[in-house]
Amino acid sequence: MDRDQVGVWIAKYERAWRAPGIDMLAGLFTSDATYQQAPFQEPVVGLPAIGRMWEAERTGPNEAFELTSAVVAVDGDTAVVRIEVQYSSPTHQQYRDLWILQFAPDGRCRTFEEWPFWPDKSYSPNS
Numbered sequence: 181m182d183r184d185q186v187g188v189w190i191a192k193y194e195r196a197w198r199a200p201g202i203d204m205l206a207g208l209f210t211s212d213a214t215y216q217q218a219p220f221q222e223p224v225v226g227l228p229a230i231g232r233m234w235e236a237e238r239t240g241p242n243e244a245f246e247l248t249s250a251v252v253a254v255d256g257d258t259a260v261v262r263i264e265v266q267y268s269s270p271t272h273q274q275y276r277d278l279w280i281l282q283f284a285p286d287g288r289c290r291t292f293e294e295w296p297f298w299p300d301k302s303y304s305p306n307s
Contacts (some may be wrong), residue, residue: 181283183251187260189287190249200224200241202231209292210284223293225290244268263294274299 189208196204205227209215214223216240217237224233245267252260263277275298282291 181254181257181259182289183254183262185287186254186261186281187249189281189283189289190261190263194247197234197238198243199240202234205231205234210286210288210290210291213288213292216291217296219293219295222284252278257285259283 192204192208196208201279209227209230209306211227213227213230214225215257215289216223217233218298224230244256245265248264250262252262254260259279259281261279261281263279265273265277267273267274275296278295280291280293280295
């Protein structure tokens with residue numbers, strides 16, 4: 181993988197999130213992919229489970245949001261990406277996220293791990 185290929189994958193991910201249904205997921209993830217929504221959560225394993233999680237997590241394909249991304253690093257089949265998402269009406273929410281992605285030789289993601297952060301939320305266990 182290189183930075184351009186990772187950027188193309190992110191654009192496909194966003195298009196899939198905005199599309200109805202989950203048909204586009206097979207072009208993004210391998211059949212045995214893992215998707216970990218936060219560092220200490222158990223990963224969702226396999227394309228069918230990722231599809232169920234995907235549908236449960238999003239409001240629908242018409243969600244109003246803007247996604248920006250910056251590829252931080254690419255080393256072989258592994259990429260780190262900084263994502264910022266700004267949701268608008270009816271939900272006003274913002275978050276920044278780091279994605280750690282491992283790709284299969286065909287360019288589909290086989291391991292997706294995210295580290296989401298929200299404004300005004302503590303990052304310290306003591307606060």
